[in-house]
Amino acid sequence: MLSIxxxxxxxxxxxxxxxxxxxxxxxxxAKTAASTPDTTxxxxxxxxxxxxxxxxxVNAMNAGAxxxxxxxxxxxxxxxxxxxxxxxxxxxxxxxxxxxxxAYANRARSGKVxxxxxxxxxxxxxxxxxxxxxxxxxxxxxxxxxxDTVTYTAPVTSNGVSGTVSxxxxxxxDGHLVRVQGSATGIDAGYLVIALPxxxxxxxxxxxxxLNAYAYSYDSKRDGTRSxxxxxxxxxxxxxxxxxxxxxxxxSKYFVVGLLAPKGGRPFEELDLTGGVKTSKVAxxxxxxxxxxxxxxxxxxxxxxxxxxxxxRLHAVGQDFDQVNPYxxxxxxxxxxxxxTSVIRLVLWMHRELQLSYGWVLIVxxxxxxxxLWPLNQSAMRTSLKMQRxxxxxxxxxxxxxxxxxxxxxxxxxxxxxxxxNPLSPLTGCLPMFxxxxxxxxxxxxxxxxxxxxxxPFLWLNDLSAHDPYYILPVLMAASMxxxxxxxxxxxxxxxxxxxxxxxxxxxxxxxxGRAAAGLNLYYAAQNLAALPQQWLLIRDxxxxxxxxxxxGASATKTLAKGxxxxxxxx
Numbered sequence: 394m395l396s397i398x399x400x401x402x403x404x405x406x407x408x409x410x411x412x413x414x415x416x417x418x419x420x421x422x423a424k425t426a427a428s429t430p431d432t433t434x435x436x437x438x439x440x441x442x443x444x445x446x447x448x449x450x451v452n453a454m455n456a457g458a459x460x461x462x463x464x465x466x467x468x469x470x471x472x473x474x475x476x477x478x479x480x481x482x483x484x485x486x487x488x489x490x491x492x493x494x495x496a497y498a499n500r501a502r503s504g505k506v507x508x509x510x511x512x513x514x515x516x517x518x519x520x521x522x523x524x525x526x527x528x529x530x531x532x533x534x535x536x537x538x539x540x541d542t543v544t545y546t547a548p549v550t551s552n553g554v555s556g557t558v559s560x561x562x563x564x565x566x567d568g569h570l571v572r573v574q575g576s577a578t579g580i581d582a583g584y585l586v587i588a589l590p591x592x593x594x595x596x597x598x599x600x601x602x603x604l605n606a607y608a609y610s611y612d613s614k615r616d617g618t619r620s621x622x623x624x625x626x627x628x629x630x631x632x633x634x635x636x637x638x639x640x641x642x643x644x645s646k647y648f649v650v651g652l653l654a655p656k657g658g659r660p661f662e663e664l665d666l667t668g669g670v671k672t673s674k675v676a677x678x679x680x681x682x683x684x685x686x687x688x689x690x691x692x693x694x695x696x697x698x699x700x701x702x703x704x705x706r707l708h709a710v711g712q713d714f715d716q717v718n719p720y721x722x723x724x725x726x727x728x729x730x731x732x733x734t735s736v737i738r739l740v741l742w743m744h745r746e747l748q749l750s751y752g753w754v755l756i757v758x759x760x761x762x763x764x765x766l767w768p769l770n771q772s773a774m775r776t777s778l779k780m781q782r783x784x785x786x787x788x789x790x791x792x793x794x795x796x797x798x799x800x801x802x803x804x805x806x807x808x809x810x811x812x813x814x815n816p817l818s819p820l821t822g823c824l825p826m827f828x829x830x831x832x833x834x835x836x837x838x839x840x841x842x843x844x845x846x847x848x849x850p851f852l853w854l855n856d857l858s859a860h861d862p863y864y865i866l867p868v869l870m871a872a873s874m875x876x877x878x879x880x881x882x883x884x885x886x887x888x889x890x891x892x893x894x895x896x897x898x899x900x901x902x903x904x905x906x907g908r909a910a911a912g913l914n915l916y917y918a919a920q921n922l923a924a925l926p927q928q929w930l931l932i933r934d935x936x937x938x939x940x941x942x943x944x945x946g947a948s949a950t951k952t953l954a955k956g957x958x959x960x961x962x963x964x
Contacts, residue, residue, distance in 0.1 A: 477568020487545035522583040556580030569700030606646035623676035626668030634664040651698040720838040733835040752851025759919030840910035857912035866914035871903035873921035
């Protein structure tokens, strides 16, 4: 706890330096909003259950009928209505204006989750090699739709530069992953600048937890996987992330909008992050734009993921996109990320193979962890009993050679050797106590945004990802923790420090985890209860030892008296 407090204090006192803003993007043009009239023409397309995403050539526009861009038009594409998404793409700006999650209800209001909070999901801008920006957010495109492909084409003119821009969406059976590809001809295009979502629609009952999770994530060759919360971006301040960049994303607590460089293709050039205006204490807005290189032929391509932060789905996307939400603080991430990923995979496997609800899976996991650690705990307990027998002799040696440090150390080492122990034995005996902690800490982060637990009921709980409304589990967790400590002190000499910690630690955990996810408290309470039988065995063995050799306190007194007598004779 002290280490965590020091870490946060250092982060607050010495924040990381922010790089200079980028000179490539034109922020004014990127913020231009498309003014879309209320009346639109809607075309519905249902993508059949074909296999995989198949890229369609950009120039293959002869299939299907072209719709003149005389008025705003919205094309609705429904992909896997059971578990995918329904896209509504406007010809104004050639951008999705609605992406509805078919399988996820908005828990803050009626209806389903829509990832588009404002007029468009993303905004496009072409930048020529001469740094001439061409804003596409208000451009009226001509629409061509055929099968699982929707293509938008429009002539563009800006600052004496004119040409043609085409943007094509190819939908596959994944339901959330879309191939976006296009071309810019006649304008000497150098870059496609894409503005990511600036905010999301609140979709959780606990709006504060949802808003506090708003962040931009990216994976760069230089920095690795990083996540920047909106709250860490001061209004107007900019950060520049240099490429090569594999993917960038904007995310809420459970959902993500990600742009991925094509596999085997050119990575993104750079990412610009800017803090949004704060209208309250919670940061709800941010600005991010990524630079996509355009080939000499005028072609560009990337993948667009719009969906839940579901581990199996993100893992299937590849390119380490399953790390879009890095677990743990930056200093511990390299240690916690593999543990968190392994725990998620184990929980999902148990849920699928054992056909158990997630609540029972967490209980089984807590018991399983204790069973795995049973041999180590037994070894630790035996070491503890040995140390208990050894303490009087060590105290006698310390008293005998209290004025001669060198002889004292030699004598203590001799005592350890006679009992087949060493000075590090107490530390190895404590090791099993700390082994479950990394899993507990990993689960703390996992429950913050693992959508598999979202809205999952168990017993009296309506949602394992939310806190227990009656605080039954936190109290049970703290009570079981105290019971373990109380049993651990039985048949031992009185120790005021241990007694004080037996009260303090459960109280601290109750305060720390009281409003944490109910699933986390369920797991920890199950683990504590599963440890009670082994703790009872320790008490029994300790009682037998005391019955055979006399109480520890009496043994210590006799040994000290003997040592004092020898020391007196020597004097």
